[in-house]
Amino acid sequence: MPSAQRYIEIMDTTLRDGEQTSGVSFSPSEKLTIAQLLLTEVKVDRIEIASARVSEGEFAAVKSITKWAKANGLLDRVEVLTFVDGDVSVQWMLKAGAKVMNLLTKGSLNHLTHQLKKKPEEHFAEVGAVIKLAKKKGLECNVYLEDWSNGMRHSKDYVFQYLDFLNTQPVKRVMLPDTLGILTPAEVTSFVSETIQRYPNIHFDFHAHNDYDLGTANVLEGVKAGAHGIHLTINGMGERAGNAPLASAIAVLNDFMPELKTGVAEGSLYKVSKLVETFSGFRIPVNKPVVGENVFTQTAGIHADGDKKNKLYFSDLIPERFGRTRKYALGKTSGKANIENNLQQLGLQLSDPDLKKVTQRIIELGDKKEVVTQADLPYIISDVLDSNTIEEKVTVLDYVLTHSKTLKPSVTLRIAILEEIFEEHSQGDGQYDAFMNALKKVYKKLKQELPVLTDYAVRIPPGGKSDALCETIITWRHSNKEFKTRGLDSDQTVSAIKATQKMLNLI
Template structure:
């Protein structure tokens, strides 16, 4: 079960709009092919209600409504009525899985709590809503009050609860404890369906999830990019890859779309994926050391079962001071450039010099470096910025006026936008699409960085990711002004295509 839209949204600073939740839910169900999604907590807000209604309406249309679940509370009829009014048919009922939580937070005995839970189950049944039960703080319950946990299960195991979901709410367990506690649960209640819900406070969420599987658990909870409360949950991509490669487990997950869902959630959440995040990080399929590229050239000596093509990606060979000739050869081959050994040596030396100065070099920069090193004329720009004006005023949309030269002819356009750069791009797009009848690449990502400790006049680096047809690529611009840096990256892109 993916709970990005519920537990993932409990990440500090993350709040999805209703239409964003719908887009994520659609991709999870139809493209990534997860078995279930938990999409919200009941009674949170009107916006949350709108999102759940939209998701349930969509899921009903594709006959997947039974895969949509909402967290509910033991609050009489209120959560159940809220879930029912959204059109959802599955509630994940949050109950107390440790005696301390029951006594200290609810101020109730276990018998009183069980009576309240039974009332909720009866009302849900009357409404036609299926129920799974979360035993909140189950891990502390098993450590401190196992008899309380067993009393809860003894009272509920013969009801029509579909799944008992066992969360390590505070992320306190290690894999050996997960195996011990999970086996006790399964031995005592062999007919029950147990899920395990890991948290990553000790960086053990993935390990604990695998331990649960080895112990016989029948369901796992994950989130895209490991989003979640505090340190997050078990990441979907990592759990999938390890289950398949290390344990030969079969799941329904479509691995080719794991990178796509990661990028979508990254964009909507605003939480950047670490470049070294397994499977979905930007750098994880990039070889830096030249000896690695040399080994791959000769016999794929530095490859493992995590083939980038499995995840809709490709292997890259970084350019920098550690690259060596083998990396540069691989990049030149991909670009279709043929150099003599002497020329390649000169290019290698120049890239090493740039790396020593901490400058970023990409494959897209390589033709320009080759031109410069070999003293050829620099490639002439077919697209040139003749002049432009951007302005913004309080209470009005920013406006841009642009004049460009394309293949020797002048074109002008003006447009408004949500920001100065957006207005600029809209004006350019109108020239390409409306006047020239050409396609204009889609902007996929936009990142700005300044040197650590930089002043207000520091140089700004803008890195823009574009998609043109089925190809995705990046361009960079450097300037003291952020908009100007973005414009430079844009015209580099236009000359590349």
């Protein structure tokens, strides 16, 4: 590790810019929880928690965060977006107990001319007055140059005229947002480096948006070009396509820029990501880098085999860095290696013949559902090994199950018993009851009585979803003895029918 690393400040703006995600609104208690986690566990340098003057709820949230931050010596790391509005935002900050204001100003001549309808000198004078008042009241001031990216593209002279003015003001940081997410990485390199070379004494933050899916790439280029800090959000939340995502940006900086460092604890990134997903209702795409559900899951059997042979499919982006584990998906593309890796994680071992049968069963199940989970595996093994001991003399060839709102469930059943085929139709109180009634008709023709069903239990793996594998265990009484059979399927009724077929073969 280089001896003289350049430190990059990380400012998380999930609670301000990230909350501008359509349909997202955190409660004051949720905001406090996220703020605490970001500062104490994730260890970002600063957090931007709200916009001034938005609502009473926002005011209450800011007040609770500033109270906690002050008690823990962290108040100077909590920031609020404010406006060029005389003393209004400054008074709001004082009442809320905040100490650091991020003043939103115009970074392009287009915004200044058409939104504010003012000359540069008028805007600068108003900005200067707010900064002066903030300092007088004991507030620290950072300044946003809204639409800076378009300003550099189309009105660079204005941007530098404004920065000349800010260079005379008592501001701690100047923040350069790509407000509409329009910049290419090459433009970020050019604009940031030119700005920093011209004003070497100003601390510049770069703020990327993700409209072209270039947010993380632009963060990397901004830091390479000399930016002193970057703004990020958890899960890339934010207006439109969102902001540069915290987890991805940190991973990229840590792996591709060893000459710099941040204070962020990688091991806490997944935890905060899942918490924000829960609070926001904003679902993380399964393929989202670092925090997505599938990004550390190998699906193809050839990859799992390669991992066993000198970790051929490993990279520096290992899941343990982020408090996660590597998984091996089970499904129709699974090979023997995938299944062996899952068995090893569960502490299970199978003989080669049994492993081959389990593999085939998983492939069959994978044709019915997208992924078989590791939690399904013990159920599959139990089902396969149980089936191995039973000689197939009775086969349920086909059935039609019907269910309607006002009519009784019914079943049409076709079954082969010792190569003779029978077909019956019956109704019942439920689909499985109808199936059993049709089966009883068949066995009545054979002058045989079926065992009595004494218990019926259904299990799904912990955390099972609507497509989870379902294990049905049925207890039967026959000739004064009880025995159990089990069936496995993603459909509960079908799993019960499979358990029943095993019973028919046992008797």
